Amino acid sequence: MELTTLWFVVIAFLWIGYFVLEGFDFGVGILLRVLGRDEPERRAVVTTIGPVWDGNEVWLIVAGGATFAAFPEWYATLFSGFYLPLFAILVALILRGVALEYRGKRDDLLWRGRMDTLITVGSVIPALLWGITFANLVRGVPLDADHEYVGSLGDLLSPFALLGGVAFTAVFVAHGAIFLALRTTDELRQRANRLAARTGLVAAVLVVAFLLWALNLRGDTASAVVAGAAVVALVAALVANKYRREGWAFTGTALAIALAVTALFVAMFPAVMPSTDPATTLTAVEAASTPYTLKVLTWIAGIFTPLVMLYQGWTYWVFRKRVTVEPVAVA
């Protein structure tokens, strides 16, 4: 494969990894107060993502860093153009990260309640805004001849973009509910399972609507096929959830997210920043670094990505046991 295309695939892969992984911990964060009725339950809910959420978030940092290195023009246009949404995402991720780390550092119910609120808010905002961002990427935004964003904040909040935001959030919630059903026991597991069925249905409707609209705006046969597969995976996940096959259900939502995001990237390619004016669209080739840089990056990514996946996978293996709700003494 030609290097520019290869790196487009790598960047897509990093975003997919990010959404599949942080997707469920966003979902867990959003459901924290819905599903966890008291402190021991909430503690159990947070513990399911405790050892892994930070590693999941690094996928975003690496996606950002790799975009900077492989497609500097894309990085520059995307993050300066989507300035305020990105600012809000950063603030939310900061609050969420701090709340997750500091929640257990005080034996104080009021403190923990506040941290839980921050975890929830810090999970909803990025889920929603990443959806809005990706919807805008597919739809195209106003760019000038230098590929600088020339629209306003309002341009980013079209009905289609808002649907994208809601669809992303809904699918993360379902993904998180299924993850919780997979990682907890007893009563909590039951409730997570039921919640997964209900939220999964909502997610399926929203995802189908969003993907249809997206394909209508910018799509070809290939992206339609991938989008179709995403919907099949999501439905399969719901069926598996109904029969309490939690492992399969989680595989299903993970696949659905991966395929849906793939469909968006396929629809976008060869552009990386489609413009509302086709003449100013930024393509992968225009945005890319030099072949030498891409070659260096390819060697590094080729060696280290499998290694990273190996040890992150090992983490999930080490903490594969279900989390139980245990009574805790909290003042």
Add this chain to the structure above:
Amino acid sequence: MDTLDLARWQFAITTVYHFFFVPVTLSLVAITAGLQTAWYRTGKDKYLRLTKFYGKLFLINIALGVVTGLVQEFQFGMNWSTYSRFVGDVFGAPLALEGLLAFFLESTFIGLWIFGWDRLPKKVHLACIWMVVLGTQLSAYFILAANSWMQNPVGFRYNAERGRAELTDIGAVLTNKVVLVTYPHTIFAAFMVGGAFVAAVALWHLLRRPGTDTDVFRTALKLGAVIVIAAGAGVAVSGDLQGKVMTEVQPMKMAAAEALYETEKPAAFSAFTVGTLDGSREIFSVKVPYLLSFLATGTFDGEVKGINSLQQAYEELYGPGSYKPNIPLTYWTFRLMIGVGMAAAAVSLWLLWATRKGRAPARWLAWLVVPLPLLPLVANCFGWIFTETGRQPWLVFGLLRTADGVSPGTTTAEVLTSLIGFTALYGVLAVVEVKLLTKSIRAGLPEVGGDAGRDGPDTPEDDESKPLSFAY
């Protein structure tokens, strides 16, 4: 203020704030790993208790280091899009390396370390924290390589058609002579902070609750003081080497550090100056003859170029304009960096002497020393302010001016919003962090049972069947 000024302020504030956590994290994780290794080797409870105690403080600290680092990565794109387009081909590579090699390692193995206490074999668990140490070191190296390229661009060619710098030799970027001296200097400086932190916390306990865990905290106190002194020596040596490299690649920065307007041979170092620093008037100055020549060139009578002649040379090279950084700022941050750092080492030396063979210093004197960790931390910050403002007006030395790197599309309102937002958020976080640190420090050393290594509320017999239920 316009977008440029606001973007610069935002970068300065978020970076200095981020850098409060970096040196503590870098060094404290290594010290914690060392303590855990000591426990693994000797089996002594005191090392385990210290591991858990300082480990917790490290975790509170790294949480903020990580989240504030997020902002660092994205604000290049947000506020400095022209810069990003210009340097991405070169600068992006070490940044991507940092993510892939360092951040994944850190985040994953920290999770394993926190949650793995009674889940992993002791040896594997110990290896986990050393992996975190490796991750933090790699992270420091790559980000310093990226920064060093801005100080001294190497391994690239300028593509006039695309108007950007393009990587030609990644090896040259990673072995830039600036990063080779900056990395050890930064690491040693970080260890001064960590050592001072360990010592000060121990001293505080010894003073506040005499008789409680005295033996353990005396160990920590001495360990911390020794680290400050050893790292202080490292800082001095690496700093000296750095000065020479700086003189070679950024002579204006060295001249600004000394507010040396006219070329001198040999040049004296002024330890303290009262005057205007614009070269017109010097009221009072304490000078050490020959010292600047030595710092800059390694010989006592070497020539050190002055600001005026450099300005003239740069104008011929790059066209009209001012190539002088903010002289009072560079002059004073340079001195404060050195002075405050040296004071920290001296205090540690005194502490070691005052506590020898079971002795204790006078209480009032000891209380004075408790704020010790602030000294190297402050010195670290001055060092960064010096090196970054000393590069101005260049963003990438000789290639791209700071004024030309800013995002053309962002509005003043946008940058102002994020500037205020981040500043307010960081202010709140600082309060929370300090409160949590104080609380954890107050709580003192955790008790460890005979079955050392267990964590959590209970320790049932059959570990294998025990579900995951602790930590949060």
